Amino acid sequence: xxxxxxxxxxxxxxxxxxxxxxxxxxxxxxxxxxxxxxxxxxxxxxxxxxxxxxxxxxxxxxxxxxxxxxxxxxxxxxxxxxxxxxxxxxxxxxxxxxxxxxxxxxxxxxxxxxxxxxxxxxxxxxxxxxxxxxxxxxxxxxxxxxxxxxxxxxxxxxxxxxxxxxxxxxxxxxxxxxxxxxxxxxxxxxxxxxxxxxxxxxxxxxxxxxxxxxxxxxxxxxxxxxxxxxxxxxxxxxxxxxxxxxxxxxxxxxxxxxxxxxxxxxxxxxxxxxxxxxxxxxxxxxxxxxxxxxxxxxxxxxxxxxxxxxxxxxxxxxxxxxxxxxxxxxxxxxxxxxxxxxxxxxxxxxxxxxxxxxxxxxxxxxxxxxxxxxxxxxxxxxxxxxxxxxxxxxxxxxxxxxxxxxxxxxxxxxxxxxxxxxxxxxxxxxxxxxxxxxxxxxxxxxxxxxxxxxxxxxxxxxxxxxxxxxxxxxxxxxxxxxxxxxxxxxxxxxxxxxxxxxxxxxxxxxxxxxxxxxxxxxxxxxxxx
Amino acid sequence: xxxxxxxxxxxxxxxxxxxxxxxxxxxxxxxxxxxxxxxxxxxxxxxxxxxxxxxxxxxxxxxxxxxxxxxxxxxxxxxxxxxxxxxxxxxxxxxxxxxxxxxxxxxxxxxxxxxxxxxxxxxxxxxxxxxxxxxxxxxxxxxxxxxxxxxxxxxxxxxxxxxxxxxxxxxxxxxxxxxxxxxxxxxxxxxxxxxxxxxxxxxxxxxxxxxxxxxxxxxxxxxxxxxxxxxxxxxxxxxxxxxxxxxxxxxxxxxxxxxxxxxxxxxxxxxxxxxxxxxxxxxxxxxxxxxxxxxxxxxxxxxxxxxxxxxxxxxxxxxxxxxxxxxxxxxxx
Numbered sequence: 001x002x003x004x005x006x007x008x009x010x011x012x013x014x015x016x017x018x019x020x021x022x023x024x025x026x027x028x029x030x031x032x033x034x035x036x037x038x039x040x041x042x043x044x045x046x047x048x049x050x051x052x053x054x055x056x057x058x059x060x061x062x063x064x065x066x067x068x069x070x071x072x073x074x075x076x077x078x079x080x081x082x083x084x085x086x087x088x089x090x091x092x093x094x095x096x097x098x099x100x101x102x103x104x105x106x107x108x109x110x111x112x113x114x115x116x117x118x119x120x121x122x123x124x125x126x127x128x129x130x131x132x133x134x135x136x137x138x139x140x141x142x143x144x145x146x147x148x149x150x151x152x153x154x155x156x157x158x159x160x161x162x163x164x165x166x167x168x169x170x171x172x173x174x175x176x177x178x179x180x181x182x183x184x185x186x187x188x189x190x191x192x193x194x195x196x197x198x199x200x201x202x203x204x205x206x207x208x209x210x211x212x213x214x215x216x217x218x219x220x221x222x223x224x225x226x227x228x229x230x231x232x233x234x235x236x237x238x239x240x241x242x243x244x245x246x247x248x249x250x251x252x253x254x255x256x257x258x259x260x261x262x263x264x265x266x267x268x269x270x271x272x273x274x275x276x277x278x279x280x281x282x283x284x285x286x287x288x289x290x291x292x293x294x295x296x297x298x299x300x301x302x303x304x305x306x307x308x309x310x311x312x313x314x315x316x317x318x319x320x321x322x323x324x325x326x327x328x329x330x331x332x333x334x335x336x337x338x339x340x341x342x343x344x345x346x347x348x349x350x351x352x353x354x355x356x357x358x359x360x361x362x363x364x365x366x367x368x369x370x371x372x373x374x375x376x377x378x379x380x381x382x383x384x385x386x387x388x389x390x391x392x393x394x395x396x397x398x399x400x401x402x403x404x405x406x407x408x409x410x411x412x413x414x415x416x417x418x419x420x421x422x423x424x425x426x427x428x429x430x431x432x433x434x435x436x437x438x439x440x441x442x443x444x445x446x447x448x449x450x451x452x453x454x455x456x457x458x459x460x461x462x463x464x465x466x467x468x469x470x471x472x473x474x475x476x477x478x479x480x481x482x483x484x485x486x487x488x489x490x491x492x493x494x495x496x497x498x499x500x501x502x503x504x505x506x507x508x509x510x511x512x513x514x515x516x517x518x519x520x521x522x523x524x525x526x527x528x529x
Numbered sequence: 530x531x532x533x534x535x536x537x538x539x540x541x542x543x544x545x546x547x548x549x550x551x552x553x554x555x556x557x558x559x560x561x562x563x564x565x566x567x568x569x570x571x572x573x574x575x576x577x578x579x580x581x582x583x584x585x586x587x588x589x590x591x592x593x594x595x596x597x598x599x600x601x602x603x604x605x606x607x608x609x610x611x612x613x614x615x616x617x618x619x620x621x622x623x624x625x626x627x628x629x630x631x632x633x634x635x636x637x638x639x640x641x642x643x644x645x646x647x648x649x650x651x652x653x654x655x656x657x658x659x660x661x662x663x664x665x666x667x668x669x670x671x672x673x674x675x676x677x678x679x680x681x682x683x684x685x686x687x688x689x690x691x692x693x694x695x696x697x698x699x700x701x702x703x704x705x706x707x708x709x710x711x712x713x714x715x716x717x718x719x720x721x722x723x724x725x726x727x728x729x730x731x732x733x734x735x736x737x738x739x740x741x742x743x744x745x746x747x748x749x750x751x752x753x754x755x756x757x758x759x760x761x762x763x764x765x766x767x768x769x770x771x772x773x774x775x776x777x778x779x780x781x782x783x784x785x786x787x788x789x790x791x792x793x794x795x796x797x798x799x800x801x802x803x804x805x806x807x808x809x810x811x812x813x814x815x816x817x818x819x820x821x822x823x824x825x826x827x828x829x830x831x832x833x834x835x836x837x838x839x840x841x842x843x844x845x846x847x848x849x850x851x852x853x854x855x856x857x858x859x860x861x862x
Contacts, residue, residue, distance in 0.1 A: 009575055016570030028566065279570040286566040 003042035006342035006524060011035040016278045018517060019289075020354030020498075022481055023367065023401040024304040025296045026274070026289075027354070029498045035515035036348070038389075039277060040522040043265035044339050046316020050097070053320050054104045058258065062331060063324025068105065068256060071186050074113035079184040080105060081120045081155075081208060085133045086360035087192045088262055093312040097260050099139035101190045101320070105258070106142070118180055119146050121154040122189070122207025124214060125449070125456035126361070127410050128154045133364070153180070157210045157456065158446050165212075166251040169243040173216035175251075178208040182253050191259045193332050195340070195383070195523060196230045199259050200329035201245020202238070209244075211440055211458060216240060220428045223468040228382035230525060232333065245325060258322040259332040262315040264339050264522040271311070275522050301403070308357045309364050340525040344389065347528060349513035350505045351390035352498070353380050355400040356521060361455065361463065365407035369486040370414050370422075370463050372402045377477065378466030380518060384526045389516050393475040395505040397498070402482030402490075409453055413445045417460035418489065426491035428468040436461050475508045585676055587669040587690045587697055594683035595664070595712070603684060604661050607652055611685075615653040618767045619646060619757050623654045625774035625800075629747065632777055635713045636747045638663075639735045639793055641728050641801075641823060642717035644754035646770070648686055651715060651749065654772050663713040666691040666700070668721065691734075693720040701738060708742045718793065722760040726837045728797075728823030736789030740780045746793055748775035750800035773800040798823045 009015065017028035018037055031037065047053045058068040065071075072078065082098050085091075102119070109117055119142070121129055134152065135143045146152040155178050156162060164179040181187045181204070189207075193199045206214060216222075217240035223229065225236040232238045249255065267274045271292070273285035281289070296304055319335045321328045359367060359375040367375070376398040381388065390396060406415045421435050436458060439445065445457025471477075477492040478501045487494040495501035505513060518524060565571075572578050584590070593599060615621065629636075636659065640651060648667075652660050669690035673679040682688040689707075691700045704714055716738075718731035739746045753770030775796045780789050798820040803811035814820050826836055 009573055012574055014571045015573045015575075016565045278565070279572045279576070281566065281570060283569075286569070289566050 003044055006039050006041040006340075008342070008344055009037045009039060011037060018519065019274065019278060020352075020399045020517075021274075021356040021521075022354055022399045023403075024301070024308050024357045025401075026293065027399060027481075027498075028278075029399075031352070031498075031515060031517055032502070035517060036344075037517045037519050038342055038344055038524055038526060039519050040264060040275075040524045041339055041342070043263040043275075043315070043522065044318045046263055046265075046318055047320075050100055050317040050320070051104065053317065054101055054258075057320040057322040058104065058108070061256070061323025061328075062321055063327030065256060065323035065327075068188075068322065069108050069112065071254075071256060072109050072112035072114055074115070076114055076185040077116045077183070078109055078114050078186050078188070079118050079120060079181045080188045080190060081122045081178075081181055081204070082137070082190040083192050083198075083203070083207070084121050084123045084126055084154075085129050085137070085363050086126060087198065088194050088313065088315060089358055089360060089363070090266060090308075090311045090313045091136060091363065092262065092315050093268075094136060095139055096137045097192055097262065097317055098137050098190050099142065100317075101258050101260065102138060102142055105188055105190070117146075117151065118184075119152045120178060120181060120208070121152075122203065123155045123157070124207050124209060125157055125211065125459050125462070127449070127453045127455045130364075130453060155208050156450055157214070158450050163210050166253075167247055169240075169247050171216075171240070171243060173240060173244060174213050175205070175244045175247050176210040176213040177204065177248065177253075181208050182248070182251070184253075186254050186256060188256045188258060191257065191332075193259055193261045193336055195379075196232065196333055196336050196525060197235075197237075199257075199332055200232075200238075200241065201248075201325055202241040203257065203325075204248060204253075204255055205241045205244035211456070213244070215440075215458075216244075218462045218465065220432045220465050220468045223428075223465045224472055226382075226469065228384055228388070228469065230382050231385045234385075242326075249325070255325055256322065257325040257328045258320065259328050260317055261319045261332055261335045261339075263318045265315045266313045266521050268311060268314055301405075305357065305366060337525060340523050341385070341527050342524055344516070344526045344528050346514075347387060347391040348389060348394065348516035349391060349509035350395045350397060350502065350515045351381070351388075352397045352501075352515060352517045353399070353520075355380070355398050361459070362407070362410070365410045366403065366405045367400075368406045368411060368414055368418070369402050369404065369483075369490055370418060370460050372398070372400050372479070372482075373490050373492075374463040374466045376400070376467075377470035377474075378463065380520070381467070381470040383518070383520070383524055384528050387528045388470075388473060389518065389526050389528055390474065392473055393509070394473075395476045395478060395508050395513075396470065396474055397478045397480060397495075397501045397505060399480040399498070400482055402479050402486050404483050404486040404489075410455060411460070412448055412454050413439055413442070413457040414455070414460040414463075417464075421460075422489050422491070426464075426471075428465055428471060431461065431464060476505065478504055585679060586673050587692050587699055589669070589673040589676070589679040589683070589690050591664075591679075591683045591687075591689050594687055595707075599684060600661070600687075603687060606685060607660070611649050612653040615646075615649055618765065619650060619753065619770045621650055621654050621753075622769065622771045623774075624772070624804075626656055628774055628776045629656060629659075632745070632747075634744070635662075635708050635711050636745050636777060637708070637735055637739055638713065638715040638747045638749055639718050639731075639797070640715070640749035640751050641723075641797055642719050642721065643723040643726060643728075643751070644758045644760065645722070646754040646758045647717070647722075647751050648715070650751065650754060650770055651772065652686065655715075659713045662711060663687060663715055664689045664707055666704070666714060666716040668693050689714075691716070701741065704738055705742050708738075708744045714738070718790065723755065724760055725825075726755045726759070727825035728801075730824060731790050731794040731797075733786045733790040736780075736791075736793060737786035739778070739789055740784060740786045743780065745777035745779040746789065747777050748793055748796035748800060749773065750775070750797050750804055752801070752804055771804060773804050775800050794823065795820065 017030045162179045164182045166175045189203045191199045222236045227234045229235045229237045321331045440458035442457045448454035449456045479487045484494040664687045667688035672682045673690040718735045719729040750773040799815040802820045
């Protein structure tokens with residue numbers, strides 16, 4: 001049976017309470033009659049034989065690219081770059097799709113007699129991956145064959161010796177990327193596309209770039225002019241990356257892009273109720289919900305986090321395409337939207353959403369308040385085409401515990417950003433002007449980024465910019481069940497219950513607001529007309 | 530709800546006075562939990578309700594009955610209970626197990642069918658390498674019409690549901706999947722038990738399955754069970770039975786399912802003939818296309834009953850099968 005598409009449910013008195021994520025837990029909330037709930041589509045069936053599909057894709061490339069086997073020859077310099085730990089979410093069950101694809105590429109490279117092969121994790125300004133994360137993404141075979149010889153590298157955006165400036169785009173944007181990748185005879189990029197923003201030229205132009213290059217599109221202006229950055233047609237972020245990608249290609253860097261899409265099936269069997277419509281919960285689902293909820297209520301935060309961080313998603317490969325970047329990415333985006341896009345009529349006064357425990361930047365760690373803002377106002381708010389789900393001047397209500405907690409190893413600059421910057425101002429433009437430079441060039445943050453597992457000093461700024469469009473668009477942001485002090489530091493309002501939050505929202509949007517609830521994850525992209 | 534308990538307590542205080550009411554325990558009416566998720570959620574009125582999912586008949590799921598633990602339990606019941614009962618009540622003579630020598634993989638056993646005893650009989654006498662890794666196609670409308678019956682037959686006989694009137698895609702997909710996984714299948718191509726002891730026309734289902742999967746068909750002729758427990762009666766009459774296994778039929782590249790089904794029916798007819806006469810006579814008649822029909826003469830019911838062949842062949846050496854069920858070939862005369 002083909003998967004059922006996503007849809008919009010009109011809430012009436014018969015509608016059961018709705019599941020909302022709440023960090024490392026969830027709530028059942030009853031929305032007022034007249035509200036709408038946007039439900040995701042059921043996951044597509046995965047490809048039965050992914051290895052065969054991968055071999056077919058690399059031998060039947062898209063665009064003007066030759067098959068991979070024809071591009072490989074003895075004596076050449078081959079670099080394989082791949083997406084880092086921020087994808088997919090949650091991490092997928094082994095074998096990770098990157099392992100499958102890279103093993104297929106390496107098989108062909110071995111057949112062609114290619115000796116000079118280097119693998120690079122395309123981190124951009126993200127933290128370096130740990131050994132276990134690399135082993136999970138690539139598998140032990142690859143890790144043990146390359147890492148001991150220094151041939152498995154992690155991109156270092158602060159290593160001047162291993163960066164190369166390829167020039168300026170016609171908009172004056174610096175294009176500076178990883179030297180090894182740029183000077184290879186062939187750069188194979190292995191990507192995982194979870195949402196419409198991923199992949200394409202962004203893979204190389206962002207993933208392998210330096211701060212000097214990234215700052216041209218990771219800024220407040222770009223974010224406020226990306227409506228939304230999930231919609232390539234209206235994304236300034238996308239346009240900037242495309243300009244850079246074309247310059248990279250024009251500079252002679254030969255990129256063979258391999259993009260994959262995975263189905264919208266994020267939760268393992270024991271948590272399958274999280275992806276089901278409430279009225280279709282079986283006895284087992286209800287029992288699982290009650291048991292899990294009761295257990296989580298009695299579990300310390302740290303253990304809860306460990307439980308969720310150990311979750312591995314059963315998502316399966318739904319498409320793989322390879323070849324020339326733009327042709328490949330057009331097919332990839334089409335596939336992603338086919339599964340995630342849901343038509344929604346009209347904007348609402350209030351948009352509600354439950355935020356889960358994970359976003360791209362806190363894999364295996366706590367979601368700090370800045371990342372809460374980024375996930376809600378950066379990612380979920382921007383999951384639209386045409387216009388936002390909530391009207392200008394409207395209210396977003398997010399459910400998340402928003403603890404005043406940071407991971408000092410992964411997010412050291414976030415701590416200072418929260419203490420020093422947000423206590424002063426929450427205005428993205430002002431933050432960018434007054435503070436970004438000092439954090440971005442701070443030698444201690446750079447040292448931690450290069451040698452430890454810390455996000456770059458400028459990264460919390462980017463997270464804040466990620467929500468800049470929403471901050472400019474909204475009249476108020478309310479967090480339900482959050483740490484009041486942390487929520488106030490973010491510049492938002494705090495509410496104990498959803499009813500309280502809706503009451504507070506009425507002060508902004510009027511006494512009879514229209515309400516839309518985004519029932520994700522699994523991922524939803526709203527086509528708002 | 531707590532408001533109700535407060536009102537009750539206040540009313541009591543008015544009646545009895547504050548001092549007395551203070552000595553009484555406060556009335557507590559337990560708070561009723563909201564129904565969902567303790568009970569199923571309401572189906573939203575905006576969502577059309579799909580027809581209820583059938584979990585009986587051909588939709589009955591039997592995966593659980595093939596898990597390792599269940600298989601072990603079934604093997605214990607089969608070898609420890611059913612097999613001794615079969616050998617004690619309807620002692621079988623088994624012929625032709627040598628024809629399965631060298632057949633390693635899964636096969637489709639196809640037998641004539643005249644009694645509920647056929648399945649326990651066959652499960653008792655087929656070689657061990659097959660019978661403990663075999664499913665039985667059972668009529669969906671009879672064996673799986675309730676979940677309890679489905680569970681009993683799925684456990685005891687490793688039954689899987691098959692529709693009698695048509696070759697359903699669900700059954701074929703499941704059967705093909707099981708054959709692929711190494712399971713053999715026992716199927717009754719007549720679609721149901723004989724009503725008068727004569728056979729019925731074979732449907733093409735077994736042939737189709739064989740053509741589709743390339744798995745050989747093994748024809749089986751069963752005799753004697755119709756006398757022990759005929760259709761329509763619940764009274765068991767102990768007596769001898771006989772099982773003859775034929776040579777596997779492997780579909781050729783150009784064979785269609787109907788041709789294979791006809792070959793199967795002819796093979797079972799030849800086995801029936803062999804059972805009543807001897808191998809050489811039966812072979813000669815089969816080669817000439819003159820094997821007696823399984824379905825008997827097309828005459829009035831009483832004459833069909835009159836003409837029905839004996840349930841067992843008393844002229845032959847009625848030897849119980851010491852090697853039956855083992856891989857030791859049965860020595861033919």
